Structures are given as structure tokens and as C-alpha cells.
Amino acid sequence: MYSRRGFIKSVVAAGTAAAVFELTREAKAALPAVTQLPTKGAVVDWSSYWISPRTLAILRSRTSAPRVVSETADAVVIETASGLRQFYPTASLDIEKRSRAVANAGISRQVLTFPSSLGIDAALSPSEAREFWTAYNDDLSAVVKSNPSRWTGLAGVTTADPAWSATEVERAVGKLGLLGVSLSSAALETLAGAEKLRPVFAAADKWRAHVNVQAGHASGALPGYTAVAPREDDAPELRSLFDAGESLALAAITLAHTGFLDSFPAVTIQLSQLGGGTPLLASLLALYDSRDNLGDGLGQLRKLYYDTAEVGGSGHIPEFAVATLGSERLLFGSGYPETPIREVWDGVGKSSIPEPDKRGILFANGVTLIASKTATLAG
Amino acid sequence: MTTRREIIAGGLLAAAAAFIPAAIANAAPDPLYGPEADASYPIDGVAPKGTTDWHNHWSPPRASALTRTGGARSGDAGDGLIRPRAYSDIDARIEHLDRVGVERQIISLGSGADPRLSVDDARSWCSVANDDLAEVVRKYPTRFSGYTAIPTQDIKFAVAEIERGYRDLGFIGAVLPVGAVQTLEGAKQVAPVLEVLQQHTGILYFHSGAAHASIKGQRTIAAPRSDVATMRARYEKAASYARGITTLTQTDFLKPYPDVTVILAMLGGLAPYHFATASGRLKGVSGGEPISSLRRVYLDASTSRTPHTLELVASLFGADRMLFGTDYGVWPSIAPIVSAVRRSQLTEAQQNLLFVKNGQDLLAAKSRRTS
Numbered sequence: 001m002y003s004r005r006g007f008i009k010s011v012v013a014a015g016t017a018a019a020v021f022e023l024t025r026e027a028k029a030a031l032p033a034v035t036q037l038p039t040k041g042a043v044v045d046w047s048s049y050w051i052s053p054r055t056l057a058i059l060r061s062r063t064s065a066p067r068v069v070s071e072t073a074d075a076v077v078i079e080t081a082s083g084l085r086q087f088y089p090t091a092s093l094d095i096e097k098r099s100r101a102v103a104n105a106g107i108s109r110q111v112l113t114f115p116s117s118l119g120i121d122a123a124l125s126p127s128e129a130r131e132f133w134t135a136y137n138d139d140l141s142a143v144v145k146s147n148p149s150r151w152t153g154l155a156g157v158t159t160a161d162p163a164w165s166a167t168e169v170e171r172a173v174g175k176l177g178l179l180g181v182s183l184s185s186a187a188l189e190t191l192a193g194a195e196k197l198r199p200v201f202a203a204a205d206k207w208r209a210h211v212n213v214q215a216g217h218a219s220g221a222l223p224g225y226t227a228v229a230p231r232e233d234d235a236p237e238l239r240s241l242f243d244a245g246e247s248l249a250l251a252a253i254t255l256a257h258t259g260f261l262d263s264f265p266a267v268t269i270q271l272s273q274l275g276g277g278t279p280l281l282a283s284l285l286a287l288y289d290s291r292d293n294l295g296d297g298l299g300q301l302r303k304l305y306y307d308t309a310e311v312g313g314s315g316h317i318p319e320f321a322v323a324t325l326g327s328e329r330l331l332f333g334s335g336y337p338e339t340p341i342r343e344v345w346d347g348v349g350k351s352s353i354p355e356p357d358k359r360g361i362l363f364a365n366g367v368t369l370i371a372s373k374t375a376t377l378a379g
Numbered sequence: 380m381t382t383r384r385e386i387i388a389g390g391l392l393a394a395a396a397a398f399i400p401a402a403i404a405n406a407a408p409d410p411l412y413g414p415e416a417d418a419s420y421p422i423d424g425v426a427p428k429g430t431t432d433w434h435n436h437w438s439p440p441r442a443s444a445l446t447r448t449g450g451a452r453s454g455d456a457g458d459g460l461i462r463p464r465a466y467s468d469i470d471a472r473i474e475h476l477d478r479v480g481v482e483r484q485i486i487s488l489g490s491g492a493d494p495r496l497s498v499d500d501a502r503s504w505c506s507v508a509n510d511d512l513a514e515v516v517r518k519y520p521t522r523f524s525g526y527t528a529i530p531t532q533d534i535k536f537a538v539a540e541i542e543r544g545y546r547d548l549g550f551i552g553a554v555l556p557v558g559a560v561q562t563l564e565g566a567k568q569v570a571p572v573l574e575v576l577q578q579h580t581g582i583l584y585f586h587s588g589a590a591h592a593s594i595k596g597q598r599t600i601a602a603p604r605s606d607v608a609t610m611r612a613r614y615e616k617a618a619s620y621a622r623g624i625t626t627l628t629q630t631d632f633l634k635p636y637p638d639v640t641v642i643l644a645m646l647g648g649l650a651p652y653h654f655a656t657a658s659g660r661l662k663g664v665s666g667g668e669p670i671s672s673l674r675r676v677y678l679d680a681s682t683s684r685t686p687h688t689l690e691l692v693a694s695l696f697g698a699d700r701m702l703f704g705t706d707y708g709v710w711p712s713i714a715p716i717v718s719a720v721r722r723s724q725l726t727e728a729q730q731n732l733l734f735v736k737n738g739q740d741l742l743a744a745k746s747r748r749t750s
Contacts, residue, residue, distance in 0.1 A: 191606040234563040235629035238669060242625070242653045246618050253614065257607045273656075280652040281614050283685050297610060316655040316691055323687035 042108040044152075044366030045341070047212075047272055047309035047333025049115035051076075051093055052139030058132055059118075066118045081119025081217065092337035095143050099150055105341045107334075109370065111152045112140060113182040115338065116216030121159055121184045123217075129158035133168060141176035152370065153178040154212050159187040159197060160219035166199035173207040179373055180210030185244075185271075187218035188251035191258045196222055198263075205264035210373055213251050214272045215244040248276030256300040268373065270305040270331065274321045278306065282324035302326060305369065307333030308361065313343040315351030318361070327357035331366045424717040426480035426703070427731065431738035432713065434586075434644050434681040434704025437486050438467040439511030442504055446493075463711040469515055472707075473522060479713040481705075483742075485524045486512060490556035490588035492530035501530035501591075505540055513548035524742070526554040526582070531569065531590040538575045545579050551745055552582030557623040557643065558589035562596030563630045569594065573636045580638040580745065585623060587616050587644060598622075620648025628672040640741060642677040644704060651678075651692045670695055677741075679704025680716060680733060686723030689733075698729035702737055 051059070056076070060068045065079040076088045091097040102110055114120065114136055124132055133156040140153040155172035157165035165181075172178040181204060188194050194201075204211055230236040252275045255261055261269070271278065278301060285297040306329060311317040321330060332348065334341040348361055465472035476484065488508050492501035505528045512525045527544030529537035537553070544550035553572060560566040569590075576583050589597055598615070602608045624647050627633055633641065643650075654670055673696050680689060681704040692701060703720070705713045720730055 190602060231563060233630060235625050238625055238629055238653075238657060239622070241657055242618075242621055242649070245649075245653055245656060246614075249614055250611065253607055253610050257610050258605075277614065277618065277649050277652060280617060280649050280688075283688055284613050284617060284682070285610075286685055287682055310656075312656050312658050314655060314658055316658075316694060317652070320652065320655075320687055320691055324685070 042367050043106055043332060043363060044370050045102070045107045045110045045334050045336065046270060046305075046331040046366055046369075047307040048110045048112055048336045049088075049092075049338060050095075050098070050112040050140070050143075051078075051088060051114065052136050052143075053093075054135035054139050055114070055132060056093065058135065066120055066123055078118060080117060081123040084117075086115070086117060086338070089337050095146075095151075099147065102150070102336075102341075107341065109150060109152060110336070111154060111179070111212075111333075111370075112143070113154045113212055113214065114156045116182070116184050116214035117338065119217050120156070121187075121216065121218050122220065124158070124160075126158060126160045126164075129160055130164055130168075133157055137168065137172050137176055137178065141172075141178060144177055148177070154180050154182045154210065157181055157183070157200065158219065159184060160221055162197050162199045165197075166203040169200055169203040169209065170207065173204075173209045179370075180204060180207075180212065180268075182212040182214055184216040184218040185213050185247040185251040185276075186216065187222050188213060188254050189247055190223050190250070191254055191260060192223040193218070194254050194258070194260050201261075201264045201267060204267045206266075208266040208373070210268045210270065212270045212272065213248065213255075215248050215276065245273065245276030248273055249278045249281055252276075252278040252281070252301060252304060256304055257297060261303075268305065268369065269303075270307055272307055272333065272335075273310045274306045274308060274317060274330070275301075275304070279317070279321040279324045283320075286324065298324075302329055305329045305331055307331045308344055308348055309333040309335030310339050311344070311347065313347040315347050315353075318348045319351045319353055322353050322357050322361075327353070327360045328365065330361045331369065332362050424479075424714060424721045426713070426717045427734050428480070428482070429735040429739060430481050430483075430703055431735070431742065432476075432481045432484045432705050432707065433584075433642060433702040433738060434679040434706055435484050435486060436466065436489060436706070436708035437469075437472070437512070437515070438462070438708075439488060439508040440467065441511050442488075442508035443467070445500075445504055445507060462708060466708045469519070473519070475707075475713065476522070479717055481703075481713055483522055483524065483738075484707070485526065485551070485584075486515070487526045487554045487584055487586055488512060488528040489554075490586040491528045491554050492532065494531060494556070494558075494589050494591040496530070496532065498530070498532045498536075501532045502536050504528075505530050505536075509540065509544060509548055509550075513550070516549050520549075525550045526552050526584050529553055529555070529572065531556065531559055531594055534569060534571050537569075538571050541572065541575050541579075541581070545581070551742075552576060552579075552584060552640070554584045554586055556588035556590045557585040557619050558597045559594050560585065560623045560626045560632075561598065561619060562622070563626055563632055565590070565594045565596035566626050566630075566632050570632075573633075573639055576639045577636040580640075582640045582642060582741070582745065585620075585641070585643045587619070617645065617648035620645055621650040621653045624650040624673070624676060628675050629669055633675060640677065640745070641675065642679060642702060644679050644706075645682045646680060646688055646692050646701075647676075647678045647696075651688075651695050655691065655695060674700055676700070677702050677737070680720065681706040686719050689720060689723045689725060693725055693729055698725060698732045699737060701729075701733045702741075703734050 059066060059078060066081050067079055068076060069079045070077040074090060078086045080086055091101055120132060137155045144151045144153045155169060155178045157168050169181050187197060230239045248271055252271055255269055282298055282301050302325060308318055334344045348358060465475050492505050508528050516523050516525045527541050527550045529540050541553045553576060555569060559569045602611045620643055624643060627641060654673060657669055677700050678692055678696060679702045705716045707713050720733060
């Protein structure tokens with residue numbers, strides 16, 4: 001577990017180790033943006049990242065991270081708040097090119113969010129954040145309205161200013177045509193942190209909106225867990241990756257088990273990356289629930305949705321998630337362009353997950369959810 | 380200084396209880412988890428001949444008396460869970476082992492001394508507890524082996540106690556709480572334990588729990604009860620193994636101790652899951668896949684009620700790095716673990732490695748080197 005500041009320090013301390021991570025990302029950015037997918041039906045990609053023109057301009061103008069540090073015809077390089085460098089293919093930023101690439105990949109619809117890995121929520125002041133997210137949500141709205149059958153959008157807000165963020169959720173869903181909002185997992189690691197965001201959830205509930213929880217930093221004003229920053233010789237890159245997974249699982253515990261969501265029955269929740277370590281937690285709950293008489297902890301976890309972004313291409317993790325959480329709440333999400341769509345698709349497609357479950361994850365679950373939310377919003 | 384009265388609140392397994400802060404005081408009245416559970420638990424699978432159980436617990440009578448008042452329930456180790464009779468009754472234990480087909484158990488006394496004890500009390504507890512366990516090992520040499528219980532409060536004493544364990548008590552290694560190796564910095568504080576085990580080509584067993592507060596790098600759980608503290612503690616316990624395995628397999632810490640066999644409980648908690656996620660994304664300490672370094676350690680199968688966890692571990696670590704373990708004593712029966720292994724998709728050969736061969740090979744190797 002980590003605090004936002006601790007997480008940032010830990011990654012900065014990674015030094016050369018972080019370069020390994022960067023090289024991996026660089027290599028991926030150099031790959032073809034997407035590859036052809038088998039087409040068996042409509043596919044919704046519930047986890048993808050898009051940086052809008054006006055937010056890219058803000059990142060270009062900044063002198064401290066997060067900021068654009070270099071650009072070529074093929075990619076934009078952004079220094080994250082943690083000191084890492086993220087590579088974004090220009091084909092993913094230009095919405096027309098992206099649309100073609102996504103279509104070629106067999107994806108019917110992408111749900112667009114701003115990438116939390118850049119650390120905007122933790123790094124910007126409240127006033128900077130308000131300007132940033134207003135611009136992003138306006139840009140995103142224009143894209144969604146330009147091709148509503150291709151794109152769905154989730155708004156960005158700041159955890160540093162819950163009151164403003166609640167208002168922005170109302171604007172984003174009520175006026176801009178977005179489906180909901182994306183939040184950083186660190187903001188929800190504890191019940192105390194979630195309570196600070198109660199106004200945001202109330203607004204989301206009012207509009208029956210969708211909430212996506214991404215692994216990432218949140219405002220330092222929110223309570224969280226203490227961190228131990230790993231030393232350079234102490235596997236910092238692995239520890240940072242694992243900490244991100246823990247942050248998502250702690251958010252899952254907050255949202256599934258504390259009763260916090262009882263006040264917001266119309267909100268649907270999606271945790272990215274299969275909720276980090278949540279499937280392992282589910283296996284532990286299957287073990288302990290009966291002995292400790294603590295209720296249906298596993299059933300509570302199954303009320304949330306989980307997407308498949310960034311869970312590796314081996315298939316082990318999706319298989320494990322289906323075995324512990326079941327397949328009904330699992331959604332296909334690629335993490336594009338930070339992860340090639342094909343990698344995640346193959347991870348699920350080539351796994352030993354039973355075919356009906358596999359079809360649910362890759363096709364039906366996502367389509368059903370988007371249909372239910374769209375119908376709700378239209379109503 | 381912590382008093383004995385305070386120990387009562389924590390009990391023998393307080394290290395583990397540190398990860399279960401909301402004591403489950405109102406444990407389920409389910410008879411399968413009561414003191415007679417070992418007699419009533421359904422046996423739906425018998426382990427193959429030659430099976431060794433590498434993870435189980437027993438209450439050392441004289442040491443437990445140090446931590447108990449007249450008001451404490453027999454079999455209650457302070458975490459609120461009701462222990463089966465076999466937790467303290469060796470005859471009942473042997474009867475259960477015979478029922479489920481387990482030939483030998485390697486007994487660990489929790490994670491060692493309660494980390495909240497004073498240095499003096501921790502030393503006393505370890506000395507008495509190890510003497511208690513040695514009596515059992517001497518009386519039933521074909522059924523039980525033991526790990527030396529040591530205090531993380533006093534590493535110098537711990538080293539001496541491990542030496543005594545080899546010299547006088549017939550033990551095959553030592554047990555540490557996994558909290559001791561959450562970071563490389565903390566692990567270096569307990570390096571003398573590794574050094575003495577290296578001399579004896581011994582076994583170092585990591586069990587759930589916090590080390591003494593002086594051991595650096597341990598994370599604290601600050602969640603209040605209202606914030607599902609028990610749930611978070613369970614997750615944190617699993618996460619602590621992932622951090623420990625990262626220290627042990629993804630840094631240079633174990634390089635000076637090539638002859639120390641390292642075993643971790645609970646199938647490595649979150650480690651297999653996290654490392655599967657990292658596969659293909661990050662490089663390990665050797666410059667290759669992080670997973671390739673994982674085979675430096677063994678994992679015991681003590682939380683294997685669900686077969687898919689076993690299958691994940693087998694695919695990442697290899698079945699030749701898995702040992703049969705049950706957490707018996709805390710859990711009321713060995714049968715569910717046997718059943719889970721049987722129900723898994725592990726091949727017969729893999730199951731034989733887990734139940735029998737890996738354990739027998741380890742014991743034989745340690746025996747040869749000792750003699």
C-alpha cells in the first residue's frame with residue numbers, strides 16, 4: 001500500500017530500473033498500433049486512453065511534469081508525474097486515424113478515458129486541474145458526438161476538489177453526453193478517502209452514471225496508506241507495479257465491502273486491470289467466508305465490474321479471475337495505446353477459459369453493459 | 380516493556396494476528412471449526428503414502444502456559460479462532476494424521492516469538508517453546524520434525540537458539556515472520572539468521588506475521604474497524620508474501636546463502652498472481668523474466684482450498700517447487716487441502732511431487748548434509 005507521494009517517490013527512485021519499463025513501452029509504441037482481431041460480433045473496449053488536443057496543448061506548455069518532452073511524427077513522449085516517460089503513438093491521438101485503427105482491430109466501440117498513469121490528479125493544483133479537466137471533457141464530448149456509435153467517453157475530474165468535481169460530473173453526463181467519470185484508485189483505498197468523494201458519487205448516482213477506477217495517484221489531500229519507498233537495488237519497478245495492483249484491490253474492498261455504495265445504487269463501478277489483486281482476494285474470501293462468518297464477501301466483489309487491461313498476455317490472470325470472480329462481471333478492456341489491443345485479446349482468447357465465459361468477456365458482457373447504461377441515460 | 384498480561388491479549392500467534400487486527404471473537408459456531416472438528420471433519424481424500432506436511436502448528440504446553448491465564452480457553456491462541464483439540468494434543472494429532480494419510484509433519488511454532496514481547500520475554504518464550512517441541516520430536520522421530528522458534532527482537536539470541544536447535548534439539552531449520560523481509564533493508568537486519576543456516580545447510584521457513592518493530596520496511600495497517608479491517612488484513616497478509624518473495628527472489632539478498640532452502644507459506648500469497656501480471660512487462664534481477672528467479676524458493680500449499688491457486692503456482696514456479704502444507708492446528712482438518720490437490724488439474728506426477736517427492740528429497744538432502 002502506498003500514499004500518493006510515496007508512490008511517486010518510489011518510482012522516481014527507480015532510476016535506471018525505470019528505464020527498463022520505458023524501453024518496454026517504447027518497444028510497444030513502435031509496434032503496429034493494433035492488429036487484426038477475429039470478428040465474431042460487436043466488441044466494446046472498456047479501457048482505452050486518449051489525450052485530447054487541448055490537454056495535449058496544456059502538457060506541451062508545462063515546464064514541470066507531467067509534460068510533453070518530445071514529439072515525432074510517430075509518437076508523443078510525455079514525462080509522467082512519477083518521472084517515467086510514456087509513449088503515445090500519434091495514431092492514437094488523432095481521432096480519425098484512431099477510429100480506423102480501432103475498426104481494423106475489430107473493436108466496435110471504445111470507451112475513452114484520460115490515462116491516469118500520467119499522474120495529473122496528484123500533480124496539478126485544484127485550479128490547474130479544473131482548467132485541465134474542463135478542457136478534456138469538452139474535447140471528449142465533441143469526439144463522442146461526432147461518432148456516437150464508435151466512441152463513449154468518461155469524464156476526468158479532480159479528487160482535490162470534490163465539490164467542483166460533482167458539478168463537473170453533472171455537466172459531463174447531463175450536458176456533454178459522457179457516460180460517467182474516471183477516478184484514481186488511490187483516492188478510494190480507504191473508506192475515509194471515499195467519503196471525501198461522496199459528492200462525486202452522489203452526482204454520478206443522480207445521473208445513473210458509470211465510474212471507472214484506474215490505478216493511479218490521487219490528490220495528496222485524501223487519506224491513504226503509508227508507503228515504504230523501495231531502494232534502487234530493491235526491485236523498485238516490480239514493487240511499484242505490485243503496489244498499483246494493491247491500490248486497485250484496496251479500492252475494490254472499499255467499494256464492495258464497506259457499504260459505501262449502498263447510497264448510490266444506480267452507479268455502476270468498473271475497476272481496471274481486473275481490480276489488481278482482487279481475484280486473489282476473491283479466492284481468499286472463498287476460503288475464509290464460511291469459517292469466519294463474515295457474510296458473503298465474494299458476492300459483494302461480484303457486484304463490481306472488472307476490465308482486462310494490462311493483465312499480461314499469458315492468459316493466467318484472466319483464467320484465475322474467471323475461476324474466482326466468475327465471468328459475468330468481466331469486461332474486455334485493452335489499455336490501448338499503452339498496451340497493444342492484440343496482446344490483451346490473445347490473453348483472453350487463447351486462455352483455457354470455457355468458451356461461453358470467453359464469449360461473455362470478449363463480446364456479450366460489454367455490449368450488455370453499454371446498452372443498459374445508454375438506455376438508462378437516454379431515458 | 381510488554382508484560383505477560385499483554386501477551387495474553389496477543390497470544391502465541393499474535394504475529395499472525397497482527398494481520399488479523401479485528402479478532403474474530405464471535406467465530407462461527409460451525410462444528411467443523413470447533414475443538415472436536417478433527418474428529419468430525421469429513422475425510423473425502425487421503426494423501427498418498429510418504430506425504431509430508433510442511434505447514435502446521437502446535438501449542439507448546441509450557442510456553443503456552445507463560446501466555447495464558449486461567450480465563451483463557453484451551454486452544455484459543457488469541458486470534459479468536461477456536462483450535463481443534465489436536466492443536467495441543469499430540470495423540471489426537473497423530474490420530475488425524477493417520478486418518479488423512481500424512482506420514483510426517485514439520486511443526487512450526489507460529490512465526491516465532493510474538494513481536495510485541497519484550498526482549499527478555501521473547502527469549503524466554505522461545506527457549507521454553509523450543510524445549511517443548513524438541514520433546515515431541517524426540518518422542519515421535521518418524522512423525523515430527525521441527526523448526527527453531529526465534530525472536531526478531533534479538534537476532535544475536537536467535538542465532539544462538541538456531542545453533543542450539545541443531546546441536547541439542549534435533550531441528551532442521553528456523554521460522555521467521557514474512558514481515559522481516561518486506562524490503563531488502565529489513566532483510567539485511569536478519570541476515571545473521573541466514574548466515575547460521577547457511578553453515579548448517581538449513582531450512583528457513585517464512586510464515587505470516589509481523590516482525591519486531593525494529594525490523595525496517597514493514598507496512599502498517601491503519602484501517603479502523605469500520606473500514607472492514609479484517610478484510611483488508613487478509614489482503615495485506617497475502618500482499619506481505621508478495622513483497623517478501625520480491626525481496627528474496629528479485630534482489631541479491633539470497634546470493635551469499637546458496638545452501639539455505641527457503642520455504643514460504645500460503646502458496647506465496649499474492650506473489651504468483653502479481654508475477655503473472657508482470658510477465659513480459661518487466662525484467663527480473665537476472666536480466667530475464669522475473670519469473671525465472673522465483674524458483675529459488677519453495678511454496679507450501681496451505682491455502683489451497685481452491686484448486687486454481689495450485690494450478691497458477693504450478694504454472695509459474697513449477698510443481699517441483701511446491702510442498703504440501705495445511706496450516707493444521709489453526710485449521711481443523713488436513714482433508715480439504717488433500718481434496719483440493721486431488722481436484723486440481725495438476726497431473727498425477729505433479730501431485731506426487733507436491734505430496735511426497737519434493738518433501739522427501741528436501742529432508743533427505745538436509746539429512747545427508749547434517750550427517
